[in-house]
Amino acid sequence: MKNKKRILALGLAGSLLLSGEAMAGSPEFARSEDEWAKLRDDVLEYDEIEDLIHEYNATVIKNQLDLNDFHKDYGETNDEWADRYRELADDLEDSLNYPDVEDSDYATTMSTIVTNEMQIETWREAADDALEDYMTYYLNYTATEKTLASTAQSDMVSYYLQQLQLETDVKSRELLEETYQNIQIKRDLGSATEAEVLLAKEDLLAADKTIQDDESAIETLREQMIVLMGWSHDAQPEIREIPEIDFDHIAAMDPEADKEAALENNYTLRVNKRKLENATEEDTIDTLKTSIRENEQMIGASLLSGYQAVLANQAAYELAQSQADLEERNLATAERQYALGNLSRMEYLTQKNTTENAQIAVETARLDLFQAVQDYDWAVNGLASA
DSSP states (O other): OTTTBOEEEEETTEEEEEOSSOOOSSOGGGSOHHHHHHHHSSEEOGGGHHHHHHHHOHHHHHHHHHHHHHHHHHOSSHHHHHHHHHHHHHHHHHHOOOOOTTOTTHHHHHHHHHHHHHHHHHHHHHHHHOOOOHHHHHHHHHHHHHHHHHHHHHHHHHHHHHHHHHHHHHHHHHHHHHHHHHHHHHHHHTSSOHHHHHHHHHHHHHHHHHHHHHHHHHHHHHHHHHHHTTBOTTOOOEEOOOOOOOHHHHHHOOHHHHHHHHHHHOHHHHHHHHHHHHOOSHHHHHHHHHHHHHHHHHHHHHHHHHHHHHHHHHHHHHHHHHHHHHHHHHHHHHHHHHHTTSSOHHHHHHHHHHHHHHHHHHHHHHHHHHHHHHHHHHIIIIISOO
């Protein structure tokens, strides 16, 4: 992505814009030359999204740097984390210098000491109550990365759904334009009023505004989507089509059978289980056990809800296909009637518009079903609501 991608890396001291060749989160040896070439071209394909997020998303890169710093400062285990807090508290306590009563800055110094003593107490309490460790941080950061990937995938689906909406609105405007022209002719012939012409004109202007809004929404989605994956907002990568639906995969879905994987993979549940391993206080242990039970129940419910959404969207897709087939037959009939002079041009165009909208509705339903499948898959793979 030469001269196209930009990574915004946020640091404690501020922000840094890295321009030119995109900087990846992984070392060069982590992928083959072909894999890097595919990620670095100016083409966005749906199946690249997870890898692009991993390598070029600013939040993911910053989190990886933070995780490395955490490992360096606090180690891997909960004991190392707690020891680090105690060490900080001890170092600060050793540095306290109590003033002599005669010291002219006695009040200010004592205020500082009191503040430091409160900080010492806070750190020691944090050490005693510590539940976090390297693994909990790693799991939370991984969950963030996967959520960003899921968001980017949804943005890509929405991008094409919005394009379909634009196509629908453009076709509606074409019909409104035809209506406007007809009313003008009728007015000239004395069979329509000027008020009717003005109303038709208002409808046409409203349609123009709707189309402008559609175009703006498409551009907003495009920018949001590509920035998530490391491009600059003004880049113009080629955005490939959404893949076809794998109906065999849908047929194999089973929320009861998939629940085991969903529980094993869920990031929220894994974090809470890790915290439970680190907990020592009875109250904390009881609270975490309750949270884990609730997590497991919510994950099962989320998976079932996702599966039902897939089935509902599949039914809607099949219905849209049937409706489109019907409207295509109606259009064929309308074309014959129009050719014989038994149908007006306006009636023919209305049927043509209805048929085209039915065809667009099929693609819209396909994308809705595709999104529902992806949502279910993400629920199985760790992102079920818990």
